[in-house]
Amino acid sequence: MSAIAPVLDRIDANLEASLERLFALIRIPSISTDPAYAKDCRRAAEWLVEDLKTIGFDASVRDTPGHPMVVAHHDGPQGSPHVLFYGHYDVQPVDPLNLWDADPFDPKVKELEPGRKVITGRGSSDDKGQLMLFVEACRAWKEVHGSLPCRITLLFEGEEESGSPSVKPFLDANSEELKADFAMVCDTGMWNRDTPCITVGLRGLVGEEVTIHAAERDLHSGVYGGAAANPIRILAKILGDMHDETGRITVPDFYDGVEETPSQIKAAWDKLDISPLLGDIGLSVPSGEKGRSIPEMVWARPTAEFNGISGGYEGDGFKTVIAAKASAKVSFRLVGNQDPEAIRASFRKFVEDRIPADCSVTFEKHGGSPALQLAYDAPIVTKAASALSDEWPNKALVLAMGGSIPIVGDFKRRLGMETLLVGFGLDDDRIHSPNEKYDLSSFHKGQRSWARILAALTA
Missing domain, CATH: 3.30.70.360 (Alpha-Beta Plaits)
Structure with a gap:
């Protein structure tokens, strides 16, 4: 705790400055699917490179047939793990513009309801806000300790929202440079505002x-x-x-x-209120395998x-x-x-x-x-879950997802790496829709969470 405590204090002290950096990135309309915004996509990549250099990363813009990648490296203590952190700087189009309450590329903090502040703007949640959490955690570590707790490689993509056509060739061409002990991906969410989660399965x-x-x-x-x-x-x-x-x-x-889901995991899932999954679409009776709970049906079967x-x-x-x-x-x-x-x-x-x-x-x-499954009791899962539980009001959940995140499969099949999936988005963030937002608590405590995870994984 002696190493992490001052880092958390620095994150708290840097919150306003970290918001301004996020705002600067959101103001760049890096819409990858529209060729009219190609220069803005490059501008976002260049902005990230310059910001990462201020932390001490060896960062560069890497050209592809499409939008560029950002790759950055930072050394860590000898014998420490090497982690690859992935995010994407491109965003979805903003149409229909008339449904936005304000300019989608003019981010602000506003009070959504008493006691709940949010960051507004396209990319505030998906994925610029999520991406910058890890960058800010690294910044605080470096400012406090003069170094990072492990060797870190960053890969920020510019085509995730337009099908990632350049990812597979890029991973193949740069596999030796990008291989690490494991990857970390931030493009997921929380169970609710007070309950973080780790995703260990993708169908x-x-x-x-x-x-x-x-x-x-x-x-x-x-x-x-x-x-x-x-x-x-x-x-x-x-x-x-x-x-x-x-x-x-x-x-x-x-x-x-x-394989059967571990009994302790099923017991934890049984406590979750997932009835809105059907109720919100006008249904009430599960139609899958009899004897299986709804979470098990959609996450593990x-x-x-x-x-x-x-x-x-x-x-x-x-x-x-x-x-x-x-x-x-x-x-x-x-x-x-x-x-x-x-x-x-x-x-x-x-x-x-x-x-x-x-x-x-x-x-x-x-x-x-194929499906991707990280062991529910894998050391990186148990350590990260403990770190998250120390930060948030409720204990971290270990979940699976019914859908897929293609980059995770690419990391497994092309680089031989397992992936730790941790994110702080919420279901009401309106990603891909007008009036996208990101809770200020997600942005603040998400930074603290990544700092705690780095400490736990390198202890």
């Missing part, structure tokens, strides 16, 4: 489009009905067969590689969902035809060690085995990636 994905072909043309249902194969009926039966009465997926070997279905006459009114073909888009969310290509092959066989002899089926692949 993988398999996408398939299946089309069943029957007659050579659409048929009159009065003339051919009952005799000709109906691909819509065949498809509906196949899709219906994919789940049993308990909600389990019936595709053979689908659950290979799926695999799924098979139907995302679109088409066939026959789909226009206004009514047309009595038997379609020549019918299609469905099917997605699988994966967990644990499920193999995306094995799932794809098993699904295709499942379908093929149910096609009548005079019909055929074709498939179109729509991507696939």
